[in-house]
Structure formats: C-alpha cells, structure tokens
Amino acid sequence: MILPIVAYGDPALKRVADNINEDYPQLATLIENMFETMYEANGVGLAAPQIGKSIRLFIVDASPFAERDEEDAEEPTEDLKALKDFKKIFINARITKEEGEVWPFNEGCLSIPKIREDVERKPTITIEYVDENFKKHSEQYSGVAARIIQHEYDHIEGKLFIDRLSPLRKRILKGKLLDITKGNVDVAYKMKFPK
Numbered sequence: 001m002i003l004p005i006v007a008y009g010d011p012a013l014k015r016v017a018d019n020i021n022e023d024y025p026q027l028a029t030l031i032e033n034m035f036e037t038m039y040e041a042n043g044v045g046l047a048a049p050q051i052g053k054s055i056r057l058f059i060v061d062a063s064p065f066a067e068r069d070e071e072d073a074e075e076p077t078e079d080l081k082a083l084k085d086f087k088k089i090f091i092n093a094r095i096t097k098e099e100g101e102v103w104p105f106n107e108g109c110l111s112i113p114k115i116r117e118d119v120e121r122k123p124t125i126t127i128e129y130v131d132e133n134f135k136k137h138s139e140q141y142s143g144v145a146a147r148i149i150q151h152e153y154d155h156i157e158g159k160l161f162i163d164r165l166s167p168l169r170k171r172i173l174k175g176k177l178l179d180i181t182k183g184n185v186d187v188a189y190k191m192k193f194p195k
Contacts, residue, residue: 003037003051004192008112008160009181011194012049017056017156019092022134024055031089031132034059041189043110045148047155050111052192056093058152062086065144086145093129095153096138098122105147107161113187115176119164121150 006012020027030053038046044065047058062083100123108116124142127149131137141149151161162170162177179185183193 001033001036002040002190003033004190005037005041005046005050005110006052007180007183007185007191007193008162008177009194010052010111010192012052012054013111013155013160014158015049015054016158017047017049017054020055020057028132031057031059035061037190038110041110045152046110047152049155049158056091056156058090058093058156060086060088060090060145060148060152062145062148065148083144086148089132090127090129090149090152091131091134093127093153093156095125095127095150097126098150099124100142105144107147107151109151109161110189112160112162112177112180113185113191114180115162115173117161117165117169117173119151119161121147121164125150127153 034046034048034051037051038059038061042064044062045058045060048055063086065083098121102120103123104118104120106116107119123146124140125146126138126140128136128138154160154163162173165173181193182195
C-alpha cells in the first residue's frame with residue numbers, strides 16, 4: 001500500500017524517533033508499504049518519520065544511483081556495483097563513528113520536494129542497527145552508500161538536510177519551504193501537508 005509522505009512542517013519530521021522491539025505491530029507490512037511508497041516516489045531512501053511514524057526505522061535502495069551512473073560510465077566501478085545491490089532495512093540504528101574529510105553532495109528529500117542543495121558530510125561511517133529479523137549488525141560504509149544512510153539517519157534524529165545548510169541558504173529557501181508546508185507544490189506522489 002502506498003502511504004502519504006509527510007511534507008516539511010509536519011512535527012513528525014522534527015522529533016527524535018523511538019526504538020522499537022520485535023513486537024512492533026505489523027512491522028513486516030509497514031516495511032513492505034515503505035518500499036512501495038519509496039519506489040512510487042522514485043526515492044532511494046525513506047524513514048518512518050516521513051510517513052508520520054516516530055520510530056527508528058529506515059529503508060534504502062541505492063540501485064537507481066547505480067543504474068544512472070552506469071549509463072554515464074564506460075566501465076562500472078566497484079562502488080557502482082556495490083550500489084546496485086545496496087537494499088537494506090535499518091532498525092534502531094546508531095551511527096557510532098563518522099570519519100574523513102567532509103565532501104559536498106547534492107541532496108534532495110521526498111518530504112521537501114523540488115529543493116536540492118549541496119550538503120557536506122564525512123565520507124565514511126560506522127553504524128550499529130538491527131535488521132528486520134532483529135539480528136544485530138555493526139558495519140562500515142563509504143561514499144554514496146554512507147551518504148544515503150546519513151540522510152535517512154538524520155530523519156530518525158529529527159533532522160532534515162536543510163538543517164545542515166548555512167543560515168543564508170535557509171533564508172533564501174524560506175519562501176519555497178513555506179509553499180511546501182501550505183501544499184503549494186506540484187508532486188507526482190501522495191503527500192500529506194501540515195497546513
């Protein structure tokens with residue numbers, strides 16, 4: 001089932017999400033619905049707060065990055081091959097380490113349609129989480145995979161990518177953000193607006 005994605009201004013996007021346990025009601029169905037919702041909106045990641053649920057759950061599927069870059073690249077790199085199969089579910093995640101020199105990357109967000117900005121983040125992360133079977137993992141990611149995880153992780157911490165912009169950039173975007181809150185934005189997927 002395709003769920004509405006909550007828009008900028010919804011309080012769910014600013015809350016630090018809660019851990020869940022194996023007894024969370026209909027978790028498998030929720031995860032399935034989140035993937036369906038993400039694919040319908042042409043996203044590469046979706047966090048539970050973006051569908052109005054303040055729980056520490058997010059999903060990623062980086063294959064669209066790999067497909068797009070494969071068309072541009074003469075020879076697929078190892079990074080591209082890794083992205084092609086990078087589909088994961090993260091529950092109760094905690095980023096324990098971020099390393100390296102910050103690098104800019106153009107980010108967008110399904111909750112903030114039509115706005116893309118360069119965001120600086122560190123290139124390598126270590127993350128601890130449980131999967132959909134509540135098996136514990138501690139893994140390291142770099143490059144675009146790390147970037148996607150960091151973006152979705154921010155959602156369960158009550159942060160948005162625009163929170164990482166300079167005060168000047170935020171002021172410049174203020175009118176567009178207000179339009180999104182009011183629903184004055186044309187999107188090709190189901191959304192729920194706060195005003």
